[in-house]
Amino acid sequence: MAGVPAPPFLARLEELRQRLAELERNGPEGRAELVQVRMELEEEAKRVTATLTPWQQCLLARHADRPHTLDYVRGLFTDWVELHGDRAFSDDPAIVAGFASFDGEAVAIVGHQKGRDTRDRLYRNFGQPRPDGYRKALRVMKLAEKFRRPVISFVDTPGAYPGLDAEERGQAEAIARNLREMAALTTPIVVCVTGEGGSGGALAIGVGDRILMLEHAVYSVISPEGCAAILWKDQSEVQRAASALRLTARDLLKLGVIDEIVPEPLGGAHMDPALAIRSVGSALRRALGELRRWRRTELPARRYAKFRAMGQFVER
Amino acid sequence: MVWFKRTDRDSRPTSRLPEGLWLKCEGCREILYRKDLERGLFVCPRCGHHHRISARTRLGHLFDDGKWRELFGSVFSTDPLSFVDSKPYAERLRALREKGVRCDALLVGLGKIKGRRAIVAAMEYAFMGGSMGSAVGEKLTRAIEQCLKSKLPLITVACSGGARMQEGVLSLMQMAKISAALARLHAAALPFLSVLTDPTTGGVTASFAMLGDLNIAEPGALIGFAGPRVIEQTIRQKLPEGFQRSEFLLEHGMLDLVVPRHELKETLARCLAHFS
Ligand SMILES: [Zn+2]
Secondary structure: OOOOOOOOOHHHHHHHHHHHHHHHHHHOHHHHHHHHHHHHHHHHHHHHHHOOOOHHHHHHHHHOOOOOHHHHHHHHHEEEEEOOOOOOOOOOEEEEEEEEEOOOEEEEEEEEEEOOOOHHHHHOHOOOOHHHHHHHHHHHHHHHHHOOEEEEEEEEEOOOOHHHHHHOOOOHHHHHHHHHHHHHHOEEEEEEEEEEEEEHHHHHOOOOOOOEEOOEEEOOOOOOOHHHHHHHHHHHHHHHHHHHOOOOOHHHHHOOOOEEEEEOOOOOOHHOOHHHHHHHHHHHHHHHHHOOOOOOOHHHHHHHHHHOOOOOOOEO | OOOOOOOOOOOOOOOOOOOOOOOEOOOOOEEEEEHHHHHHHOOOOOOOOOOOOOOHHHHHHHOOHOOOEEEEEOOOEEEOOEEEEEOEEHHHHHHHHHOOOOOOOOEEEEEEEEEEEEEEEEEEEOOHHHOOOHHHHHEEEEEEEHHHHOOEEEEEEEEOOOOOOHHHHHHHHHHHHHHHHHHHHHHHHOOEEEEEEEEEEEEHHHOOOOOOOEEEEEOOOEEEEHHHHHHHHHHOOOOOOOOOEEEHHOOOOOOOOOOOOOOHHHHHHHHHHHHH
């Protein structure tokens, strides 16, 4: 894990994962150890996933070696053309957008992009977009509508960037506009939450007809850290906050916020990125297949009904 | 300056200001006579500070003769996550209800503004900081749908710290739900005027509050996506004076107008006339 220390509950698994990678590189000698390490690794991965707390789930969802948007693009799509800029102020590297072919069909792709090594992480601003990023995403989604291409959106962000310049240029307005415009887009939208679904910054590219979520991804109104600071006024309460927020994929399915959980390799997507990417690929294929049967003009009405039903309240 | 009469029926003291005959201005610390402050729509006659007012008082200010009919008043929050922080959420809700804040964090009213029928949805800060949960989302969505059905203009008055954490991701989804309804209002070319008051932050700003055909703020209101403290922690420096205040947003092109409370009704009526 380049430069990012693994959380303690993953330490043993990380050790085994690195050892296995070494052994696989080394070739025939050490075959016996290889078999041994594989077995141990499977055992440990099972143990870790079986005992995951919601807070550990958050840490797993943030694992730097999980596939990010451009990994999915490379693994599942061909003819990728990345497009840049919001035509107003800048090009935000925290969001990537463009067109590519998926099973021979042209699609638009938007997604948060996190870096892996320190330099890249800084360049991508840790996947925290500025308004320019959201406006770029909307521009590309509008192009998709114009040329009748479906949109695939990959969600993976700690949240919209809480910076001075972001506020100055209208972070709130950019997010709000995306919510309204995505609701009305007359082209299919498939959303896949691949890692962190961080609040409004995630939702800003997260309104769609099918919402998929990876098994170990999280999606929340606020980070457990933020929630602990505000409600408990104590950072050490992150574990309680993470549990209280109900932010795991299973919770979200129960709450009716997502449609489907995409299975991950044992121990998480970072354990076998290629397998995780294939798993996402088949879920996307299925979702797009279903949406292809809907008429373009009825998409907004169906999407409206979907989000209209979200929430729980009483009437007295 | 225009002064508006209000009937006392609708001005129950649900504002955040303490009770009593004399009050200290939150802006200039001057001691003021409550009746004077009330008559001045809770704007300090000395320094112009706009004190926070209850949703009920707001509707009284905006509707003709302070007369209006409440809509969707039966919708109330519940506790979908069984959320417990220092107190169970269910208990907080019960306590607020018993205290008489029955409108949840949003009060919706139908009435006339200078003779023109309109729906006004005003947030109630006294109800958990005006936070937006499922009930708020549902009431506002119904208000928008009612506007579509009856061809009415919509006015929202935001006053909120953002999404209600106690309802987790369901609160977050209210942003999408409301914005989707606003997309329909937009397509139907019905006017939507968004009024932003102190404070308007988080998920409320990042959904309906910034989506008005016109965005209009009261002077000096804190308006933003991230809170000032979070930003200071992120950039590790002090924020400039006046950052995220109405005047700052106006300067940066995020608002159409900054209007003092005494002129708000007049301005809204004039704008509605231009659009309908
Ligand atoms: Zn004063």
